Amino acid sequence: MNIEELEQIAKAVRLENAKYDHEVNVCMDLACLSQHADRLKDALTTAIAASGKNVLIRKTGCMGPCSSGPLVRVDPEETLYRHVDASHAEAIVASLGGEPVPGLQCDLNEHFELQTRVVLENAGYIDPEKIDDYIARDGYQALLMVLTDMTPNGVIHRVAESGLRGRGGGGYPTGLKWGTVAKASGNLKYVVCNGDEGDPGAFMDRSVMEGDPHRVIEGMAIAAYAVGASKGFIYVRAEYPTAVARLTAALRDARRHGLLGNNICNTPFNFDVEIRLGAGAFVCGEETALIASIEGRRGTPKPRPPYPAVSGLWGKPTLINNVETYANIAPILRKESKWFSSMGSERSKGTKVFALTGKITHTGLVEVPMGIKLREIIEVIGGGVPGGHTFKAVQTGGPSGGCIPAEMLDLGVSYDALVKVGSIMGSGGMIVMDDTSCMVNVARFFVEFCMTESCGKCIPCRAGTAQMFTLLTRICNGTGTMDDLDLLVELCGTIKETSLCGLGQTAPNPVLSTLKYFKNEYIEHIVHKRCPAGVCNMEATVPAVPMEVSA
């Protein structure tokens, strides 16, 4: 495969698509699929055949506003239909070439206006199981350009220049990490993609892997060329069977096209990727635990240094980046790094994908430039809190993050700003809570999560989270005392300071941030034995037994 051949494929697909008068795109992401988008697609296919119209039907990845699903978009008119079911199929097909079906249109201009699509630029436009669809949208161009025209150092320089930071949550500068792995000695190096999206309430990586799998593979191949690796692994949660299937198919197709394997693009560069399944352990999102899991062992973290960049998988230098980080690579190289760094805030460049969920009108996947105000995401893109309730807090960063109260909604979203207010960017879960959510109960939920997910290697985390859970359960039961609260704060400090890995170090964050902004709720529970949100059962009958996770 060379650039000319790639362009020929792209041209052929574009010509083929141009033969059709219309394109009907059906979102088949999990949320739409759970509302029988598959039956809808069958009905549309039948209706198109019956109508004799010249129409292309395509299944796509996530279009974004999941709460309006199942979604159908008709091109070139770009008419988006919401809550479509099989009974609407004939009306939609009949309307092609005329006026849109009345009453079915999705009017979400405000929702889309503030968004900038980089990572999700193909989601909703390509069939994730067709490599040619990806190629027709400039896919693999960056890889071939890099292999023929750029030196590994040039690639690293370009990535560093763009200002891209790790999208897994930590925000470590990607170019710097690549540089470290490139400089590490040894012939054998590995590239790993962290697709173990364990943060409950986040599904950005799932949507990217399912909706645009080749983009992840292309990003990994470019990274491998830059750092000098020939072997890659994608570590995916077993809970995402569709992502596994789509990635498997994508890898097969990439190999067939000569975009993976030996002597890619007639250069000396060899690279191939294997999939490794997770097995339900949150701690495996931590890079050293992830490495242990790929090696077939229990996912327990190791002290760093040595960092995986120097000694990782089987002791070899290993580059580990998150799915979304890799998804940013191809556009950065295809365009200018200045294009990328012109988006975002001073120290956080580009865009970020968030999974907007909870008590909010438009749930779904949104991609916004860094620096956008939380208020814009929640009130404009998300459409605010429904049902006449009032906004109370937004939780970012999952079990490692914190709750941000209403008075801080004018905060611009960036790695540093979120840390400053006691939360973190995290991988991109954004859960909105209203006045019916009890913040003490939410803190207890996260601590319970960290307690059951603690790998048990180091005591502060293993025993500390259990103690925190007991204290929080007492407070939720109405049997807590003010001394318990002091003890809780002290314990938070100890766990933060002394835990080995990120899980333990950040486990106290949900407690500390709710204590910082919603201390009155804790006091209400303790002093007045009252849960202001009416969530906690104050009859002291709830035993301090965790909700055991069985699957």
Place this chain on the structure above:
Amino acid sequence: MPAFTPPPLPSDDKRWKIVNGTMRKNGFARYALIETLHTVQSSFGYLDDDSIRFVARSLRVPLSQAYGVVTFYHYFSLKPPGKHTLTICAGTACYIKGSDKLVAAAVKRLGIPQGQTTKDGNISLMTARCVGACSRAPVALFDSEVEGEMTGGQMLEQLERWAVE
């Protein structure tokens, strides 16, 4: 040192061949432990003592280590699943939207705690740590069918349908 010969298959059940295939594909390397356990679970529905022993011997992993891996990861189950499985998502978005109430209702209806199977082997009750359908919280999986915006009523109706099958 004589070359390593993997142990014979535990029985002529064809599923062992699939399991063996996974190990062979990985050259019987130790790192294939988790991959192989996934294959066992997807073929047999769960991991029993015999299968863990067989995999451990085949990959030359100490049995204690294999058992440690099985019990470390939530995804692996040591008990056979019921004919049907109700899985309620206990992720954050689902929790905020009341999945704990769904769990309580299911526990009450089935008379078993979560993670267990009814005595007649008909229904297993499970919870999951987020299936990634957060935008349609709360989410329940009936067998492997994902259903969003689940209400207690809808869930109990499905349980009734399973009960009278």
